[in-house]
Amino acid sequence: MDKTLRIIGQVGAILLLGVFSIWVTSFFTNKFSNGKSSAEIVKETISEVIIKRPVCPSTTDEYNNLRKTGQTVIIAKDFNSYAANSEFVKTKIVTVETNGTGSQVACGYLFVRAHTNNGQLQQEWEHPYIKPGQFGGHMLTNNAITNNVVRGKTELLYNLANIKYHEKLNLQEIREADWVALLNVTNYIQFNIAFNTTNITGILDEISITYKCWNPETGKETNDCHLSAI
Numbered sequence: 001m002d003k004t005l006r007i008i009g010q011v012g013a014i015l016l017l018g019v020f021s022i023w024v025t026s027f028f029t030n031k032f033s034n035g036k037s038s039a040e041i042v043k044e045t046i047s048e049v050i051i052k053r054p055v056c057p058s059t060t061d062e063y064n065n066l067r068k069t070g071q072t073v074i075i076a077k078d079f080n081s082y083a084a085n086s087e088f089v090k091t092k093i094v095t096v097e098t099n100g101t102g103s104q105v106a107c108g109y110l111f112v113r114a115h116t117n118n119g120q121l122q123q124e125w126e127h128p129y130i131k132p133g134q135f136g137g138h139m140l141t142n143n144a145i146t147n148n149v150v151r152g153k154t155e156l157l158y159n160l161a162n163i164k165y166h167e168k169l170n171l172q173e174i175r176e177a178d179w180v181a182l183l184n185v186t187n188y189i190q191f192n193i194a195f196n197t198t199n200i201t202g203i204l205d206e207i208s209i210t211y212k213c214w215n216p217e218t219g220k221e222t223n224d225c226h227l228s229a230i
Helices: 002-034 036-052 059-065 180-186
Strands: 073-081 092-100 104-115 127-132 137-141 146-149 153-159 163-166 174-175 187-194 202-215 225-229
Touching: 059 104, 059 202, 073 092, 073 187, 073 225, 092 104, 092 137, 104 127, 104 180, 127 202, 137 163, 153 180, 187 202, 202 225
Parallel strands: none
Antiparallel strands: 073 202, 092 187, 092 225, 104 153, 104 202, 127 137, 127 187, 146 153, 163 174
């Protein structure tokens, strides 16, 4: 009889301990998760880890593949520009508009092709000047992903998230800007464009942005953001 009572007592203690454990777990889950289930908490934590803005690798292959998708906006084409007496004689102002339904620019590339009647750029003193808003200027050609001469014209390719420039020629401080973030701050960005050359035949054959879109809420790449030059 005593043995039976002892067994019953042990079973009761185990049951009470189990009920207490369940209560404690439930209490802290509700207190610190605002009523969310463990599965919901885990899902949110995973989402916070994996939702990061996509990047565009600094390679010509990635640029060429992305350009084939058609997501490119031409900012300047066949534009004659030069400077005299330390001032630009011809400049171009272009507004780039960003549209999209819940999507943003994820990453991209800036492409520049330019030449003079002497052919390729003399990069010691000839380079593009591109200034969107307050975050640009005299572009550093040694920061380009590629710096090639194709059929007598200089072609420069930059990663849009890592633009380096001098704000003014007499200021040697190198500044950096993420133009992807800039394009997502507002729907309209004004680009000031010129060619830093004293050669009056200076031509900016093309300045363009090729870009990829994404949805910040899902982390997925999309095709429903759009850049246009107006």
